[in-house]
Amino acid sequence: MTALVIDGKKIAQQLRNDLAQEVKSYSKRPYLAVVWVGDNEASGVYVRNKQKAALETGINCKIYHLAEHTPEQEIISLVQKLNRNSAVDGIIVQLPLPKHVNTRKILETIYSSKDVDAFKAVKVGELWKNIARWSSATPEGVICLLKMVCPSLAGKHAVVIGRSDIVGKPMAAMLLNEDCTVTMTHSKTVDLPTITKMADILVVACGSPKLVKKNWVKKGAVVIDVGISKVDGKLVGDVDFDEVKEVASALTPVPGGVGPMTIAMLLKNTVEAMKKRRKL
Numbered sequence: 135m136t137a138l139v140i141d142g143k144k145i146a147q148q149l150r151n152d153l154a155q156e157v158k159s160y161s162k163r164p165y166l167a168v169v170w171v172g173d174n175e176a177s178g179v180y181v182r183n184k185q186k187a188a189l190e191t192g193i194n195c196k197i198y199h200l201a202e203h204t205p206e207q208e209i210i211s212l213v214q215k216l217n218r219n220s221a222v223d224g225i226i227v228q229l230p231l232p233k234h235v236n237t238r239k240i241l242e243t244i245y246s247s248k249d250v251d252a253f254k255a256v257k258v259g260e261l262w263k264n265i266a267r268w269s270s271a272t273p274e275g276v277i278c279l280l281k282m283v284c285p286s287l288a289g290k291h292a293v294v295i296g297r298s299d300i301v302g303k304p305m306a307a308m309l310l311n312e313d314c315t316v317t318m319t320h321s322k323t324v325d326l327p328t329i330t331k332m333a334d335i336l337v338v339a340c341g342s343p344k345l346v347k348k349n350w351v352k353k354g355a356v357v358i359d360v361g362i363s364k365v366d367g368k369l370v371g372d373v374d375f376d377e378v379k380e381v382a383s384a385l386t387p388v389p390g391g392v393g394p395m396t397i398a399m400l401l402k403n404t405v406e407a408m409k410k411r412r413k414l
């Protein structure tokens with residue numbers, strides 16, 4: 135068996151084209167504010183990519199760049215100013231923040247109505263109650279890819295590797311909301327391959343390059359690789375792609391799988407936030 139390679143780049147581009155059409159139909163352009171503190175090189179690439187994608191979709195996007203040593207209170211004041219600015223529809227604070235800053239405190243300052251990353255505790259609660267209008271972008275992107283290859287997710291056994299607040303936990307909640315039977319695993323899980331081998335759907339988000347091997351995967355499973363690591367200057371996922379493509383029925387590549395979907399979903403969330411605030 136050779137797996138279908140799920141083309142996240144193409145699917146994300148289609149989503150962005152559709153979103154751009156929708157945005158054109160509104161009298162006002164959505165507005166995304168991106169707060170970036172410090173000079174982390176990777177963060178710089180991410181914020182500029184988000185801005186470029188937003189502008190191409192017809193979404194206004196401004197980067198608010200603060201110096202590395204900006205006091206916490208100053209960052210909070212900026213977020214509060216953006217909260218009060220009625221022109222702003224969505225606010226994201228690029229992570230990681232510098233060490234002297236309490237990340238949770240900053241994220242909780244964002245108004246829920248503008249929290250397009252959905253990292254606030256209230257948004258997490260809405261997701262687990264299955265009443266969220268939008269949720270965390272990366273796992274939303276994964277659900278979208280899964281539905282392309284597996285229209286009915288109900289009853290499938292989904293195994294998630296990783297339990298972070300931004301990927302693993304919301305991923306498990308979303309799969310549960312799709313009526314999957316969900317098993318969450320993490321760095322302390324004993325005998326991980328025995329568990330992953332039971333999965334109809336395997337979502338891997340642990341940041342451990344090529345961890346998942348062919349003998350970890352059930353024949354015909356759908357495997358989604360969220361991981362991104364740099365090894366010898368090349369981007370590598372958490373799944374050993376060349377091995378696993380021999381047993382999986384469908385598989386995402388890295389790069390070009392989940393990554394482009396994350397940005398597309400963030401833009402979708404910004405449009406959703408605008409529609410909700412403006413009762414469109």
Ligand code: NAD
Binds near residue numbers: 342345
């Ligand atoms: P994290 O470090 O916050 O969490 C990693 C999780 O994986 C932890 O829960 C840990 O217990 C688990 N883990 C680590 N090693 C493991 C192992 N050997 N076996 C089982 N579990 C293990 O990371 P994160 O923010 O969730 O990101 C995970 C990966 O996904 C990273 O490579 C990151 O770069 C990538 N990522 C990609 C996107 C995207 O858009 N494609 C978005 C976010 C994160």
